[in-house]
Amino acid sequence: MTPFSGDPDLLLTFLAFKRFVFLEVLAVLALLRVILGPGLARWPALVAFGLSVAGVATTFAPALGLTGTAGYAQAARAMAEGGGMAALLVPATLYAISAISPRARWRWMDAVFALLLAVLLGLWWWTS
Numbered sequence: 001m002t003p004f005s006g007d008p009d010l011l012l013t014f015l016a017f018k019r020f021v022f023l024e025v026l027a028v029l030a031l032l033r034v035i036l037g038p039g040l041a042r043w044p045a046l047v048a049f050g051l052s053v054a055g056v057a058t059t060f061a062p063a064l065g066l067t068g069t070a071g072y073a074q075a076a077r078a079m080a081e082g083g084g085m086a087a088l089l090v091p092a093t094l095y096a097i098s099a100i101s102p103r104a105r106w107r108w109m110d111a112v113f114a115l116l117l118a119v120l121l122g123l124w125w126w127t128s
Contacts, residue, residue: 006127014123019059022088022120027052029109029116030095041101048094055079055087085124092117 030052033045058075061067079087092113099110 010123011127014127017120017123018084018088022116023052023055023059023091025116026091026095026113027056029113030091032106032109033095033098033104036106037098038103038105041098041104044094045098048091048098051091051094055091088120
């Protein structure tokens with residue numbers, strides 16, 4: 001079986017989800033955790049928010065004509081590392097660390113994150 005074999009619609013769904021949904025939703029969840037979370041739960045969420053926003057900015061930089069800016073080439077290489085999954089899983093891991101903090105509140109955000117991560121990993125597995 002070759003990489004990305006199977007249903008082309010599922011492949012397009014995976015690529016669109018990976019590129020235009022995951023980091024955006026994760027950034028919103030991380031920002032909510034930073035604003036509403038207690039103490040130590042905020043710090044990993046803050047780093048996850050920063051990485052997510054940097055990933056979103058890197059994704060949309062070509063459309064905005066910002067490819068000549070300082071650091072874009074390095075950010076684009078980082079976003080492409082490991083088929084693009086490394087740039088998604090690092091902020092996701094940091095958000096998960098904030099979610100398992102003992103005093104973290106607003107557990108509905110953790111449920112949304114778990115669903116988001118399950119969809120990403122499920123599509124990745126199915127298309128690999």
